Amino acid sequence: MIRAGACALALALTAAPASAQAVNDYPTNARVEYAFACMATNGQTRDMLDRCSCAIDRIAEVLPYADYVGAETILRMRQTTGERSGMFRGMAALTETVATLRRAEAEAEIICF
Template sequence: MTQRSTPRHRLPHGQQGRQRGHGLARIALACLAGLSTLSGHAPALANDYPTAERVRYVLDCMRANPGPQFEMLSKCSCALDAVAAEVPHEAYVSMSTAANAISIGGERGSELRDNESIKPQIKRLRELQAKAAQRCFIQPR
């Protein structure tokens, strides 16, 4: 067995973990800063969705895709993050409003359903949602 030539310094009991934790936090912050610089996007782009909108999306997703609560919470949060990475909140609101509006029944709804200008928005939203579901392992019903 070999012995160290330099003395081993010990921190007082309880401070060893704190020192290690600070180092890990610094490394994590440096990695996040580096990733945001490498990607060329500001980190706030995917986070411009208000909290209430995020919660509403995840709850709607969980309602549409029944399963174990914690699992679906994780999968649906992943799906929203995938959508948010693709389009800013303002564009998402426009697309989802168009998609929801075509479900209005009667005459008012028929005007929207027959409107050709909103169909590309609806198609884009459906594509984003399908891509996000596949990426986050949400099984189609």
């Protein structure tokens, strides 16, 4: 038998605000991949692990995971050569997605580094 307090807690957890859900919609492997890449750039220390983990947490607060994946895909495709990469360079909607990621990264850098 479930107590009333447990039911209220379960209801409160399922009715979490959208911002809390956005933070938690990043899979663990995406967070780890970001932290590893960040540490490779900034140093392989415990302090950098904390700072890089903080950064991806801040990005997750600003940008839903689907938008993060889209922006990362655009950035990676822009680095390639050839005809296919051209379509990822000029489209305004794609540019806005990347700009949102860049703003989230800048905010994370200010807060975490």
